[in-house]
Amino acid sequence: QSLISCFRAFAKEKRSSLYSELKCILPFARKFLLCNSGTEAVEAALKFALVTTGRAKACYLSSSFHGRSLGALSLTAQQKHRDCVAPILPTMVALNPSDNASISLVDGETAAVFVEIVQGEGGIKLVDIDYLQRLEVRCHEQGALLVVDEIQTGFGRTGSWFAYERADIVPDMVCMAKAMGSGVPIGAVAMGERVGPMPHGVHGSTFGGNPLAAAAAVATIETIREEGVLGRAEQFGVMAIKRLNEANLRAVREVRGQGLMIGIELRKRVVPLLRRLQTRGVLALAAGPTVLRLLPPLIIGEDDWNRALSMIIEELQS
Secondary structure, eight states: OOOSOOOTTSOOHHHHHHHHHHHHHOTTOSEEEEESSHHHHHHHHHHHHHHHHOOOEEEEETTOOOOSSHHHHHTOOOHHHHGGGOSOOTTEEEEOTTOGGGGGGOOTTEEEEEEOSEETTTTSEEOOHHHHHHHHHHHHHHTOEEEEEOTTTTTTTTSSSSGGGGGTOOOSEEEEOGGGGTTSOOEEEEEOTTSOOOOTTSOOOSSTTOHHHHHHHHHHHHHHHHTTHHHHHHHHHHHHHHHHHHTTOTTEEEEEEETTEEEEEESSOSHHHHHHHHHTTOOOEESSTTEEEEOOOTTOOHHHHHHHHHHHHHHHHO
């Protein structure tokens, strides 16, 4: 028998195996914090940035979403989530990823910049690679840390292990969760050489990296690797965007995405479409009031994916 929960001060084989697997897919990382969720990971990364730099300011991108706890909410641009708790942390500054000039807001008082390579809640918006590369350079010039939120994009969703790989940047921290445990709650922060060291006891998580969650994460990584999930996500994503564009749907403004993270921006509100699709067995999400968000299982078969796309196209034609 094996313990389901074991505090991280005591060595456990599954946790050690997970560290090894994470090091393989995140080669920049020198250390990891294991926690229980994406919001926890963002909170930890924000704290680590403030402690490392001794600064109080952090930046985030407009349209961002990083979580609903207080620190993560302070880095979230969407006002609907922030209104009920204002005022929040006062030294957080929004950057416009459509304007290179906004990068100048990262200065010598900035501890960290938090970015999503693909903004999920913000409407499946892809941040321009040139902007990300300029931002990386600026962070190094000003002594700020670059933190990439891969909570939704990580573990194969965009056709690579992590979306930052496609931008050819090296972050200082990566926050991850969601798909990491295939449904078992787990999160993590990967930290590069510019982070820390942290004072003893500065942060912790009672259940973070427990043997059950660690085993689920190891099995997830092994399955992604063995079943060719990355290639399938890439192939199926390209095929889906091509089909949707070739359908010339008048109800659609734009189709965008990366891998199996696809947004269909409509000319009308998305909720009625979501309800119709649900009655046909297609479960999707909104990403704002007019964007249909498709996040199918990464192990979906080609026949099921084509059938789902056909039903979406039919509903959009009606």
